[in-house]
Amino acid sequence: MTLQEHDRIALELRQITKVYPGVVALDSVSLSIKGGEVVGLIGENGAGKSTLMKVLGGVIAPNGGEIVIDGETLEGLSSQQALDKGIAFVHQELNPFTNLDVAANVLLGRELRRGPFKFIDQSAMNAVVAPILERLGAHFGPRDSVADLSLAEQQLLEIARALSMNARLVIFDEPTSSLTLSETHRLLDVIKDLRAEGVAVLFISHRLSEIEEIADRVVVLRDGKNAGELGVSDINKDVMIRMMVGRNVEQFFAKIDHSEGDCVLEVRDLATQTFPDARANLQLKAGEILGLAGLVGAGRSEMAHAIFGIEPVKHGEVFLHGEKLSELTVSTAIANGLCLVPENRKEHGLFLDFAIYENISLPNLGTLSKRGVVYRKAEQELASKSRSELAIKTATLANPVAELSGGNQQKVVLAKWLAMNPRVVILDEPTRGIDVGAKSEVYHLMQALAAKGVGILMISSDMEEIIGVSDRVAVMHKGNVTGTVSGDEITEENILRLAVG
Amino acid sequence: MQKKDIGLAVLVLLVGAVVAIINPRFLSPINLSNTANLIGLFGLFSIAEAFVIVTAGIELSVGSVIALIGVLFVDMIVVQDIPWPIAAVLVLLIGSVFGVIHGLLITKLKLQPFVVTLCGLLIYRGIARVYTEDGTAGFSFGDSFPTLEWLTSGRTGGVPHSFIAFVIVAIIAWFVLHRTVFGRHLFAVGKNEEAAKFTGINSTRVIILAYVICAVLTSLSAIYFAMYTRSIHPGSHGNFYELYAIAAAVLGGFSLRGGEGSIIGVVLGVILLQELENLVNLLGIPSSFKFAVMGSVILLGVIADTQVSRYRDARRNARALASVSGDDGEAISKG
Ligand SMILES: Nc1ncnc2c1ncn2[C@@H]1O[C@H](COP(=O)(O)OP(=O)(O)OP(=O)(O)O)[C@@H](O)[C@H]1O
Ligand SMILES: [Mg+2]
Numbered sequence: 136m137t138l139q140e141h142d143r144i145a146l147e148l149r150q151i152t153k154v155y156p157g158v159v160a161l162d163s164v165s166l167s168i169k170g171g172e173v174v175g176l177i178g179e180n181g182a183g184k185s186t187l188m189k190v191l192g193g194v195i196a197p198n199g200g201e202i203v204i205d206g207e208t209l210e211g212l213s214s215q216q217a218l219d220k221g222i223a224f225v226h227q228e229l230n231p232f233t234n235l236d237v238a239a240n241v242l243l244g245r246e247l248r249r250g251p252f253k254f255i256d257q258s259a260m261n262a263v264v265a266p267i268l269e270r271l272g273a274h275f276g277p278r279d280s281v282a283d284l285s286l287a288e289q290q291l292l293e294i295a296r297a298l299s300m301n302a303r304l305v306i307f308d309e310p311t312s313s314l315t316l317s318e319t320h321r322l323l324d325v326i327k328d329l330r331a332e333g334v335a336v337l338f339i340s341h342r343l344s345e346i347e348e349i350a351d352r353v354v355v356l357r358d359g360k361n362a363g364e365l366g367v368s369d370i371n372k373d374v375m376i377r378m379m380v381g382r383n384v385e386q387f388f389a390k391i392d393h394s395e396g397d398c399v400l401e402v403r404d405l406a407t408q409t410f411p412d413a414r415a416n417l418q419l420k421a422g423e424i425l426g427l428a429g430l431v432g433a434g435r436s437e438m439a440h441a442i443f444g445i446e447p448v449k450h451g452e453v454f455l456h457g458e459k460l461s462e463l464t465v466s467t468a469i470a471n472g473l474c475l476v477p478e479n480r481k482e483h484g485l486f487l488d489f490a491i492y493e494n495i496s497l498p499n500l501g502t503l504s505k506r507g508v509v510y511r512k513a514e515q516e517l518a519s520k521s522r523s524e525l526a527i528k529t530a531t532l533a534n535p536v537a538e539l540s541g542g543n544q545q546k547v548v549l550a551k552w553l554a555m556n557p558r559v560v561i562l563d564e565p566t567r568g569i570d571v572g573a574k575s576e577v578y579h580l581m582q583a584l585a586a587k588g589v590g591i592l593m594i595s596s597d598m599e600e601i602i603g604v605s606d607r608v609a610v611m612h613k614g615n616v617t618g619t620v621s622g623d624e625i626t627e628e629n630i631l632r633l634a635v636g
Numbered sequence: 637m638q639k640k641d642i643g644l645a646v647l648v649l650l651v652g653a654v655v656a657i658i659n660p661r662f663l664s665p666i667n668l669s670n671t672a673n674l675i676g677l678f679g680l681f682s683i684a685e686a687f688v689i690v691t692a693g694i695e696l697s698v699g700s701v702i703a704l705i706g707v708l709f710v711d712m713i714v715v716q717d718i719p720w721p722i723a724a725v726l727v728l729l730i731g732s733v734f735g736v737i738h739g740l741l742i743t744k745l746k747l748q749p750f751v752v753t754l755c756g757l758l759i760y761r762g763i764a765r766v767y768t769e770d771g772t773a774g775f776s777f778g779d780s781f782p783t784l785e786w787l788t789s790g791r792t793g794g795v796p797h798s799f800i801a802f803v804i805v806a807i808i809a810w811f812v813l814h815r816t817v818f819g820r821h822l823f824a825v826g827k828n829e830e831a832a833k834f835t836g837i838n839s840t841r842v843i844i845l846a847y848v849i850c851a852v853l854t855s856l857s858a859i860y861f862a863m864y865t866r867s868i869h870p871g872s873h874g875n876f877y878e879l880y881a882i883a884a885a886v887l888g889g890f891s892l893r894g895g896e897g898s899i900i901g902v903v904l905g906v907i908l909l910q911e912l913e914n915l916v917n918l919l920g921i922p923s924s925f926k927f928a929v930m931g932s933v934i935l936l937g938v939i940a941d942t943q944v945s946r947y948r949d950a951r952r953n954a955r956a957l958a959s960v961s962g963d964d965g966e967a968i969s970k971g
Contacts, residue, residue: 154957156949157952159957198953443834466836468836482831483830486828487828488896489823500817501817508816509815
């Protein structure tokens with residue numbers, strides 16, 4: 136279905152300003168886009184990308200500026216108006232209704248009905264939703280329960296929802312942050328199709344290679360202001376980074392040869408609930424960064440949760456520092472120096488309404504207290520140390536985490552766990568949604584930890600990151616570890632071959 | 637002290653001033669002393685309720701526990717001749733058993749707090765009535781427990797000892813909730829139980845403890861109430877007290893969704909409710925209409941609270957806007 140020339144959207148945001156209590160999120164930002172164009176929107180964490188898109192999607196009202204759609208000038212949009220204008224929005228922070236099935240989520244508010252009583256027509260809904268899921272390469276169906284979907288699958292669901300609207304403009308706010316290479320390729324192909332059909336696409340990502348591949352034009356934001364634009368021929372990583380950060384970020388992935396130590400974490404014949412017949416085996420040495428790759432739904436996060444004692448184990452055992460764990464619970468894991476930085480920051484990683492410093496100190500209260508009484512000065516000191524180490528962008532540490540941009544929230548999750556001085560760390564998508572500058576900070580941090588002899592298991596869907604950072608890569612497929620590659624064998628082809636089983 | 641608490645404190649002073657102007661008798665030593673006594677009695681179980689509400693739970697059996705524990709306590713010291721200190725320890729233990737049972741049902745069997753404690757409300761009152769054969773438990777002429785009476789219903793220089801007990805409990809509760817690791821865990825479990833689990837917090841233990849603390853404090857207040865009324869009719873003793881406690885906590889800034897609130901807030905909430913009771917009485921509003929008046933005022937208070945915080949955000953917004961460069965300012969004032 137291709138949009139006719141006169142049906143295509145022509146949209147301009149002029150001098151948009153938005154303030155939050157104490158923060159100027161957008162300061163006279165302008166942006167234009169028209170049908171058949173893919174515009175990449177980039178900027179550091181907290182630059183204002185999501186805020187600008189929320190203005191466009193009718194989620195928040197701007198304090199100033201105007202929006203011109205198809206020649207009509209508006210001071211703001213309601214979400215209903217945005218829908219009527221054909222604007223679909225894939226949000227950075229996912230909010231699926233976990234009590235409904237996939238089809239009901241995709242068509243929420245636009246349910247198909249039949250008969251005199253207008254009953255919901257489930258089979259018609261399935262028929263609409265199934266091909267969209269197919270197009271995205273999703274491994275779940277319209278009738279599956281959303282509560283069982285992983286974060287990446289929820290992201291695909293959110294994308295399917297936007298696609299089902301047959302919109303004229305689709306906003307993607309970091310759609311790929313938890314997708315692996317193959318789903319990302321699928322999505323980029325879908326976006327190319329949309330462009331060919333005359334749909335306008337706004338695409339936000341911290342994975343600059345995606346922007347390189349797909350954008351016709353790049354708009355850069357810095358500290359809530361326009362920081363320039365790039366035409367298709369000028370789009371390359373180095374230029375983009377310089378415009379975003381205002382300086383060069385050199386030597387992105389620095390691999391250091393670590394002297395390998397003893398085995399600190401061993402998993403033997405592990406099976407989790409989703410893959411009860413799997414027998415996963417894994418060894419992590421002190422001072423090593425072991426990448427864990429696989430496709431969406433390969434069972435990587437589930438294995439991590441099982442090791443950490445969050446999810447029940449069907450079979451197998453876990454050894455820490457050569458000793459078998461008598462029981463798999465979070466408290467024994469933590470007591471043995473193991474911690475997990477979870478992937479889903481909103482549900483598992485953070486207490487959104489609590490102050491930043493309270494979030495960081497929570498798992499560390501044992502060392503920040505005396506006889507059960509919190510030592511508040513030490514708590515503040517820990518938080519401000521983390522803030523400067525990870526460059527968390529905030530006016531004050533007493534602000535609730537909810538008011539931080541997505542990337543800065545991720546930094547708080549990292550800070551919370553790294554402050555524990557763990558001996559073994561499982562990082563589940565540690566750089567999900569964080570910008571280039573912060574990414575290189577995180578990589579340096581990981582290198583420094585490894586140099587101190589900490590064993591690091593890094594689950595990542597970002598192929599560049601897996602290849603660039605890991606000393607060794609283990610690949611999972613359907614709950615099993617199908618192989619491990621190291622040294623020169625760490626290549627995209629080798630990893631993908633193992634990932635498909 | 638949080639900003640919310642300051643607003644509430646201002647309200648408490650304001651209502652106090654209004655009551656005093658309407659009827660100067662409000663400030664008479666005897667009325668102040670009586671009001672302080674009631675604040676102490678109602679405050680004890682309101683603080684108890686707060687510990688449960690902060691975990692996103694609710695305790696509806698407060699009033700029934702006050703009736704049942706009161707009946708048991710009076711029976712022990714009057715009829716069974718058990719020395720009162722032992723009886724006090726025994727009823728506190730019984731109370732803690734109720735708390736453990738509620739906590740276990742909620743955490744292990746995953747029942748909803750509302751349902752569990754609603755059943756508690758019915759069961760405990762039923763038992764209390766059967767126990768007394770629907771009669772009245774009380775002291776007969778000549779029964780005298782000087783020390784116990786001095787501790788519970790005595791006064792020193794006009795200050796009721798129930799009030800002193802309340803102040804002590806409030807200070808300890810404030811410390812536990814706002815200064816200890818356990819307190820942080822209570823807030824964390826109430827706000828996001830899943831994330832608390834990922835942080836290594838044993839949420840089962842935390843929740844059970846919250847219900848135990850609530851039940852023990854409620855039992856303590858039951859002793860005070862028993863000694864204050866001196867005769868307990870289990871059909872009506874403590875009726876609706878759970879709602880009173882919930883109202884005090886909500887007025888004090890606790891969210892029924894959990895993870896929010898402060899002890900200073902509940903204390904102020906209790907004081908405000910007592911002021912209103914006073915107002916209603918002094919104005920001669922018929923007691924049949926009392927609940928309607930109090931309900932309206934609570935509703936107004938909660939509405940005012942949300943409006944004030946919206947206004948505060950708007951002011952902060954305006955200040956941030958002013959910091960944006962001048963020409964933007966014009967564009968904005970137009971919009
Ligand atoms: N609800 C809110 N309340 C207060 N401040 C907010 C709120 N939402 C965003 N902000 C602030 O606005 C600024 C811009 O945030 P925004 O989410 O647009 O950043 P972003 O460019 O999308 O970053 P990221 O790449 O990390 O997602 C940040 O400083 C953030 O702290
Ligand atoms: Mg964002």
